[in-house]
Amino acid sequence: MVAVELSHIAKAFGAVQAVSDVSFTVNQGEIFGLLGPNGSGKTTSIRVMLDIFKGDAGKVSVLGGPMNEAKKNRIGYMPEERGLYQDMRLEECLIYLTTLKGISKAEAQRRLQPYLERFDLAEHKTKKIKELSKGMQQKAQIISTVLHQPELLLVDEPFSGLDPVNSQLARQLFLDLQKQGVTILMSTHQMHQVEEMCHRIVLIHRGRNVLYGNLTDIRREHSGHAVRVRLTGELPPLAGVLNRSEENGSWQLLLDERTTPQDILHQLVGSGAAVEQFEIALPSLDEIFIRVVGKE
């Protein structure tokens, strides 16, 4: 089941072409990564997806069809340009924003308390938003995004401003929601979070898709034909290796085009080396991001 489908969308503001050609699908119940450098068109794509802006071209399907007013209540959105009513009290603000999603005040009140406790905000609920720290405001923002129990969650930099402990809290919340069947589209520059949470990603650059698909496949495609080896003792001489480098006790071997990782493993076993670890060397998402965006 597809929760979101964008097909060749484009959007310009005057002479500025914010999005030229972006396409991707988000499957129901997955955590999907929407990546791209600043100004690449991520936010505009999300706004077109949510019908905040009308696209100039392309087709958008959200929760089984075109976006409409009724679907707004089924979506939770944490925009990049976010904020809360600074002069409102925390509890009042969160309840108000939830009632705008079609939830009654009483029901919003009932749902709020467990979240306040989970995010350690219960004792601050009567404080004005402006009296809360940046991290607390960020946690409040996350609560306001999920309190109406959306089916689809769009979160833009959800970990920004959070310390490692609170980042872990937020990450766990998203994983729990995913287990409950919620679809999550996450846009972030924190690549390690994407590597830990997302199964599929799209990387947008200059308003176009530059990478799209399963994260493991993408890393494999960008592996650069190399293996990582850890063994006891010295690394024996190996045929077909163009370059070798050691880092933290393991060797990264760059192979020539005719040599396969199996050839290297055979040579190692044949030489009697005690192999502790042998794996295809996959680049980190950070490396891929820099390589792709830099090349572009």
Next chain:
Amino acid sequence: MSKILSIMRAEMRTTLRRKSFVIVAFVVPLIMAVVALAFGLLQGTSFSQNLSGLTGSSAPAAPSAEKTGYVDQAGLTTSTAADAALLRFADPAAAQAALDANEIAGYYVVSATYAQTGQVDYYTRDFSVISDDLDPGALTAQLDVALLGDDQTLAATLQQPFDLQVNALPGRDAAPTVTEKSWISEMLPLFVTIILYMALMIPGSILINALIDEKKNRVMELLMTSVTPRQMVIGKMAALGLLGLLQTALWLGVLWAVSRFGGNALSIPPGSALPLSLLAWALVYFLGGYAIYGAQFAGIGALAPDINQTKTVTWIVMMPILVGYIYMTSMFNDPNAPAAVALSLFPLTSPIVMIGRIAAGAAPLWQAVLAAVLQFVTAYGVILLTARLFKAQHLLTGQPLSIKSYYRVLVGR
């Protein structure tokens, strides 16, 4: 609908927490009412004394604490008829001597030909054009009684020739029924004009602030994924309109209470209470005016990135109502002048000019109804036009606001 109600409730809560609004809308009128009534109570005794002097069967009250002399060369009055504050002298020389001795403030000389010429001369040392000491009422009363053959009842009737009562004819909403001219009936057009002007401007400026606050707090995009721009603006406008209506009703209520219960204490004659029809018209014109100006103010709030950039555009937008306000506060003594009639029908000025004319008893019913109809038709058009401003592109982007950009967006370019 429930989302609009949520927005309304939140907006009303936020506005009622603004100290400035609470002070202007509720505290000031209450303080004014209390001060007016307290002032009236303090002044009550002296007013009562003056009123009894004016309406009693005896001669009019003395013009001042000091006595005044008179010489009756026509021989009309008798010494027994003299008022306590009037001293009769046999001739001008005796009166002059009393004046020199500071026994009197001055003296009248009633000419021997008074019955034919009405000539009376007054002599004093300290004459001032701005002094109100010179009040010949008591002497006039003496002379009238004398000329009418000592018939004091007839003389009293002569002093107050008729008891004017103005009554609205069936089917016409004319002036309020009053027994006589009073300060409150004369100042009424001015008061209601000021009240309507404030009632229109205060919620309008709060509306601009509310929208800009949402941009400043960066909740606009969040709101746009929960409600439509139309729901957002309707909710805010309705909330502030209700508060404005409440404010108008309260201010007019205070005015009504003062006119109804002020009575002698505030020198308000009986029967001067404001008619409820005036209050009803004020509320109708508030709604029409608020729809016209509130929609424009909301549009300004939607476009402007910050409050400083709204000032010039707001000034231009509110220019017509300002013209109406200045006209009514300076020219309200001629409510049937052609300019007054024109401004009271022109929808951008009519909300306050027409209510001023109605308060002055100058507007026939058909004009009052026509003004209201024109206002609501105009409001519909203005709302349709300003709806163009409530688009994501304007609400989310912070482009500088100018008169040119405002009207360019308004006309759809």
